[in-house]
Amino acid sequence: MANVAVVGAQWGDEGKGKIVDWLSVEADVVVRFQGGHNAGHTLVIDGATYKLALLPSGIVRPGKLSVVGNGVVVDPHFLVGEIERLREQGVEITPANFKIAENAPLILSLHRELDAHREEAAGGGAKIGTTKRGIGPAYEDKVGRRSIRLMDLAEPDTLDDKIARALAHHNPLRKGLGLPEIAPAMLREELLSVAPKVLPFMDAVWDLLDEQRRAGKRILFEGAQGVLLDVDHGTYPYVTSSNTVAASAASGSGLGPGAIGYVLGIAKAYTTRVGGGPFPTELHDAIGELIGDRGHEFGTNTGRRRRCGWFDAVLTRQAVKTSGINGIALTKLDILDGFDEIKICTHYMLDGKRVDRLPASQSAQARVTPVYESYPGWKETTSGARSWAELPAQAIKYVRRIEELIGAPVALLSTSPERDDTILVHNPFQD
Structure with a gap:
């Protein structure tokens, strides 16, 4: 039995949600490995329509383990809202069936503001077409080694240093753009207010997935966007901010490339x-x-x-x-x-x-x-x-x-x- 990676073979919006849902019946684990809540999936099951952005498509199927990998940038406040919306539709979401990588970078309000400001200030031909949800700036902070990650919310005593490091970059940038500076206390409150709602889902995903693989569980890796939006292999600069090609299913989840047996393009x-x-x-x-x-x-x-x-x-x-x-x-x-x-x-x-x-x-x-x-x-x-x-x-x-x-x-x-x-x-x- 092969583990399967599903990727969009065009510019996204190819109907991955339905295909992932169709395959998830045979899968034991469904993993999101890149992107953020700029990825939309619509599932139609028994006449009910579910609209997902951050949660893996497998979440609507009972008995499946859904995982958000380290390659995903997570807006914790959006995530909480999406969980609440799906629960209202009768979907069970608990720490038993949903996990988030402890090392997943977080999208903050400052990322969303920066994303929107850049796009709105850009001239017609310079507009990238971003969703203004903060995905790009969050990935910038990740590679700039100033991200605040999910695990940091579990250590509030160390949060001030991490906030200071992030704002040492963002406040001068905001000042130069004519945006108001952000007070460290405001950012701390933003993070701590959501921490109790998301930390119960935190796990060492790479280890968990290795255990699942060794136990013979079938893993479905769910990509977001499409290969033509890959930051390396897409129509740069009109691309997303992550690697959308199938190879990132491994790096974005913490498994080796040998864990992927079949790549299905949509x-x-x-x-x-x-x-x-x-x-x-x-x-x-x-x-x-x-x-x-x-x-x-x-x-x-x-x-x-x-x-x-x-x-x-x-x-x-x-x-x-x-x-x-x-x-x-x-x-x-x-x-x-x-x-x-x-x-x-x-x-x-x-x-x-x-x-x-x-x-x-x-x-x-x-x-x-x-x-x-x-x-x-x-x-x-x-x-x-x-x-x-x-x-x-x-x-x-x-x-x-x-x-x-x-x-x-x-x-x-x-x-x-x-x-x-x-x-x-x-x-x-x-x-």
């Missing part, structure tokens, strides 16, 4: 992204609008409308390579029902030359133009299909061509938000 049957940055196949016409409307392409947590375009095989193939993706879960095929013509981007042209990857250069990314293959659409519906036999022939041809172009097989095919509307080709846990 990709929509078309392409979307939120915020600024290059998007070679973006459609600025009625078709793009129609895809967005039919696909309900609005951010789970932000409500922002997503940009939409045709499937980009170049980018997904790149994601397959940088994350070592073994198989793809293709989602939202049903959104393409009824189109007369459907297109797939097979390669780009850059300054008159063919290129088969997205260049790392920001200026080159802005200059690439997509080259498409066109396919006849299908008039029949794929919504709710649960076997290949229920799919129109043209839809099957479309899926097969995607497999050829990206260099990875389709392991699962999702045909609606409902959990059971899934065609299983290969069970990742059986790899």
